[in-house]
Amino acid sequence: MDAGIPPDSAKLLALLPALARWRDRRDAAGKDPRPFIVEIAGMPKAGKSSTIAQVRHFFSHGLKALVGGDTSLRGTLPPEYRVYTPAEGVSQRTPAQLKDADNLLEYNTWAGAYALQELLWANHNDFYDLVILDRGPWDAGCWLEYVQKKRKNDSEVPECLKDIIAFFQLPEWTVKADLHIVLVVDPASAHEREKQERLIPHRGPASNKDLMEEMERIYRARFEALATEKAKHCDCETVETCLLIQTTNRDRLSVAREVIERILTVAAAGAVTVETAAAVEVTTASSTITVGSVREAEIAARGTGTSAEIVDGADTETTAELVSVGPVGTYASTRRVSLTVAEVRRMIWPFLKNMKPSQRRNIGPIIKEIVAKARVLSPEGQTAFLANLSSLIPDEQELLNSVSADVLGTQLHAILDKSRNK
Amino acid sequence: MTRMTSQKWKEWERSVRTKAQSLLRSLELRQPAIPLRPLLDASRAEVIFRPLLVNGATAPCDTGFRIYCQCDSPQVDDWKRRLLDDDDLGRSLPPSVRFTLAHELVHTFFFDRDSSPPRNRLVPSTDQSLTQLERLCDRGAAELLLPADLLANDARACDLFSPDDIRGLATLYGVSLTTLLLRMKHADTLLDSGALLYLSTRDGQLAIEAAVIHTSLCRVLPNPRSRQPFAELRVAGVDFSVSLQQPERHSHATVPTSNRPLNFEARCRGLRSGRYLLTLKSSETPRGVN
Numbered sequence: 001m002d003a004g005i006p007p008d009s010a011k012l013l014a015l016l017p018a019l020a021r022w023r024d025r026r027d028a029a030g031k032d033p034r035p036f037i038v039e040i041a042g043m044p045k046a047g048k049s050s051t052i053a054q055v056r057h058f059f060s061h062g063l064k065a066l067v068g069g070d071t072s073l074r075g076t077l078p079p080e081y082r083v084y085t086p087a088e089g090v091s092q093r094t095p096a097q098l099k100d101a102d103n104l105l106e107y108n109t110w111a112g113a114y115a116l117q118e119l120l121w122a123n124h125n126d127f128y129d130l131v132i133l134d135r136g137p138w139d140a141g142c143w144l145e146y147v148q149k150k151r152k153n154d155s156e157v158p159e160c161l162k163d164i165i166a167f168f169q170l171p172e173w174t175v176k177a178d179l180h181i182v183l184v185v186d187p188a189s190a191h192e193r194e195k196q197e198r199l200i201p202h203r204g205p206a207s208n209k210d211l212m213e214e215m216e217r218i219y220r221a222r223f224e225a226l227a228t229e230k231a232k233h234c235d236c237e238t239v240e241t242c243l244l245i246q247t248t249n250r251d252r253l254s255v256a257r258e259v260i261e262r263i264l265t266v267a268a269a270g271a272v273t274v275e276t277a278a279a280v281e282v283t284t285a286s287s288t289i290t291v292g293s294v295r296e297a298e299i300a301a302r303g304t305g306t307s308a309e310i311v312d313g314a315d316t317e318t319t320a321e322l323v324s325v326g327p328v329g330t331y332a333s334t335r336r337v338s339l340t341v342a343e344v345r346r347m348i349w350p351f352l353k354n355m356k357p358s359q360r361r362n363i364g365p366i367i368k369e370i371v372a373k374a375r376v377l378s379p380e381g382q383t384a385f386l387a388n389l390s391s392l393i394p395d396e397q398e399l400l401n402s403v404s405a406d407v408l409g410t411q412l413h414a415i416l417d418k419s420r421n422k
Numbered sequence: 423m424t425r426m427t428s429q430k431w432k433e434w435e436r437s438v439r440t441k442a443q444s445l446l447r448s449l450e451l452r453q454p455a456i457p458l459r460p461l462l463d464a465s466r467a468e469v470i471f472r473p474l475l476v477n478g479a480t481a482p483c484d485t486g487f488r489i490y491c492q493c494d495s496p497q498v499d500d501w502k503r504r505l506l507d508d509d510d511l512g513r514s515l516p517p518s519v520r521f522t523l524a525h526e527l528v529h530t531f532f533f534d535r536d537s538s539p540p541r542n543r544l545v546p547s548t549d550q551s552l553t554q555l556e557r558l559c560d561r562g563a564a565e566l567l568l569p570a571d572l573l574a575n576d577a578r579a580c581d582l583f584s585p586d587d588i589r590g591l592a593t594l595y596g597v598s599l600t601t602l603l604l605r606m607k608h609a610d611t612l613l614d615s616g617a618l619l620y621l622s623t624r625d626g627q628l629a630i631e632a633a634v635i636h637t638s639l640c641r642v643l644p645n646p647r648s649r650q651p652f653a654e655l656r657v658a659g660v661d662f663s664v665s666l667q668q669p670e671r672h673s674h675a676t677v678p679t680s681n682r683p684l685n686f687e688a689r690c691r692g693l694r695s696g697r698y699l700l701t702l703k704s705s706e707t708p709r710g711v712n
Contacts, residue, residue: 394481399479401478
C-alpha cells in the first residue's frame with residue numbers, strides 16, 4: 001500500500017477488494033454480472049454531489065493505491081474499478097421548459113423516469129463495477145410527495161399522484177439498488193452552505209426554509225418505510241442496505257468515508273449471502289465485517305494491521321485446507337475455488353481495456369461460454385487453464401494493443417482445448 | 423478519452439508520416455530491408471518476444487517502452503538473436519513480425535516522451551477512433567518499412583507486372599505481399615495501366631487480400647474491398663491451374679464493360695497455401711476513361 005495514506009483511508013482501502021468479491025460471488029452463483037448500484041438521495045445542499053465525487057475517486061483510484069508495488073496482489077484484483085456516475089436528472093437533464101413552467105409534478109416525474117431508466121440500464125450492464133445514481137427513482141417519489149402535500153387543495157393536481165409516487169418507490173425498483181444513502185441537513189445549515197458557495201445571493205431550494213423543513217420530514221418518514229421494505233425484500237440479511245446520514249456539522253470527507261464503508265460492508269455481506277462461503281471476520285476501527293474469502297481477509301489484514309481470524313465452518317476454502325504462510329492473518333489456500341467469469345475478465349483486462357466498445361460487448365458472451373466449459377474441467381484442468389492464460393499476459397499496468405472479440409475468443413478456446421488434457 | 427474530427431486525424435496522419443520519415447533520415451537508413459533495431463533504440467523501445475494473447479502490444483515504462491511481440495517459446499532465442507545481431511538488426515525476422523514491431527513502434531509516436539513514464543496523448547474512446555488509430559499505425563509501419571523514395575527507385579528497376587519481381591521486391595524489403603501492395607496503393611506508385619492482385623483461398627473460393635489498381639481502370643475494376651471474392655471482379659480467362667513449381671503462367675484475361683470487353687495480359691503465380699499473385703496488364707485505355 002502507498003505510504004502516506006491516512007490511517008482512516010488505509011482501513012477503507014483494505015476493505016476495497018470486497019467489491020470485486022461481490023461480483024465474483026454473483027458470478028459463481030450464476031447470476032448475471034452487473035455493477036453494485038448505489039442510489040444517493042437527499043435534501044439540497046446535504047452534500048450529495050461532493051460525496052459522490054469522493055466515492056467515485058476512491059473506487060476509481062483505490063485499487064492502485066492498495067496494490068502499490070505488491071505484485072502478489074496483481075491478478076487477484078482488477079487494475080481499477082470502473083465507476084459510472086450518470087448525470088443527475090433533476091439539474092442536468094430535465095428539459096428547461098419543464099423547469100420554466102414551474103410544473104413540479106411533470107418536472108419530478110420526468111426526473112424520476114430518467115432515474116429509473118438509469119437504474120434499469122445499470123442492472124443490465126456488465127462493464128462497470130459500481131454505479132452511483134445521484135437522485136434515483138426513490139428520491140423522485142419523495143419530491144412528488146412534497147408536491148402532493150404542497151398542492152393538496154390544487155384542483156389541477158391529479159388524484160393519481162399518490163399512484164405515481166408509489167410507482168417510483170415500488171419495491172421492484174428499490175431492490176434493484178443495492179444500497180440507498182439518504183443525506184439530510186438542517187435547513188439553516190443548508191442555507192448557510194448555499195450562501196457560502198455563491199458570489200451573489202441565490203434563491204435555490206436550499207434558501208426556502210419551508211420547503212427544506214418539509215423535505216426533511218418527508219425524507220425521514222420515507223426512509224423508515226424504505227428500510228422496512230428493503231429488509232423484507234433484499235438478499236442481504238446481515239447489514240442494512242439503506243443509510244440515513246445527517247450531514248450538518250460534518251465535514252465532507254467523514255461523510256464520504258461513512259458511505260464508502262457502508263458500500264463495502266454491504267458488498268462483503270452480499271458476497272457471503274449469495275453463497276454460504278468462507279466466513280472471515282475482519283475488525284476495523286468502527287465495525288466488524290465478514291468478508292467473502294480468505295484472500296480478501298489476507299489483504300484486509302495487511303492493510304489494517306489488525307488480525308484476521310478464520311471462523312470454523314468455512315466451506316468453500318475449509319480451514320483444513322488453509323496453510324498459514326506468514327504472520328497471523330496472512331493465509332493462502334492450497335485449493336482453488338471454482339473459476340469465475342470475473343476472474344477471467346480480470347486476467348485478460350489488459351486486452352479488454354483497449355478493445356473497441358462494440359467488440360467489448362461481443363466478448364462478454366464468449367467469456368461466459370468459455371468459463372462454462374472450463375468449469376466442467378477437473379480442478380487440475382481449471383488451474384492449467386488459468387496458468388496457460390496467465391502465461392500469455394504480460395504483467396503491465398498499461399498495455400496498448402488492439403484485438404477483436406473474434407480473435408480473442410479463438411485464442412481463449414485454443415487455451416481451453418490445451419488445458420483439457422490435464 | 424478523445425473525440426476527434428477528421429481534420430484532427432489528418433493532422434495526426436501528417437505527424438506520423440513526418441515522424442517516420444525524420445526517424446529514417448536521422449538514422450540514415452537508406453538500404454532495404456530497413457533494420458528495426460536502430461528504430462527501436464531511437465524510440466527507447468525494448469522488445470520482448472514471448473507467447474502472447476495478441477500479435478503485439480506496447481507498454482510505456484520508466485525507461486521508454488516495452489514492445490511485446492507474440493512468439494512461440496522455441497523461437498524466442500532465435501528471434502531475439504536476429505534482432506540483436508549487429509549484422510542482422512532484425513532484417514531477417516519474418517515479415518509479419520517486422521510489421522508487428524513497426525506497428526507497435528508507431529504507437530509510441532502518440533506518446534509524450536518528455537514525461538516518465540511516457541504519457542499517451544491519444545486515447546480513443548469509440549470504435550471509429552480506435553479503427554482510425556490502428557489504421558494510422560499500419561500506415562506508419564508501412565512508411566517505416568517501405569520508405570516511398572527507396573521503394574520508387576527499386577520499383578522502377580522491376581517489371582511490376584512480373585509476379586516474381588513483385589515477390590522479389592517484398593523479400594528485399596522484408597515485408598509481406600499484402601503490406602507491399604497496400605503501400606504501393608498509398609504511395610501513388612508506379613503502375614502503368616494495369617492491376618496487381620494478391621489472392622487467397624477462403625472457404626473454397628478466391629478472395630482478394632490486397633490489390634493495386636491503376637486509376638484508369640477504376641470504373642471497370644472498382645477498388646475492391648479487403649477479402650472481397652475475386653469472382654465479383656468479373657475478370658474472366660485467368661488460369662489459376664498452376665503448381666508451386668511452375669513459373670508464372672501467362673494467359674489472357676477479359677473484363678466485360680458496357681461498350682466492349684477489355685483485354686489484359688494476365689500473369690499468375692501460385693504461392694503456398696492456396697495463394698496467388700496475379701498481375702493484369704492492359705494494352706489499351708478503356709473508353710470514356712481519362
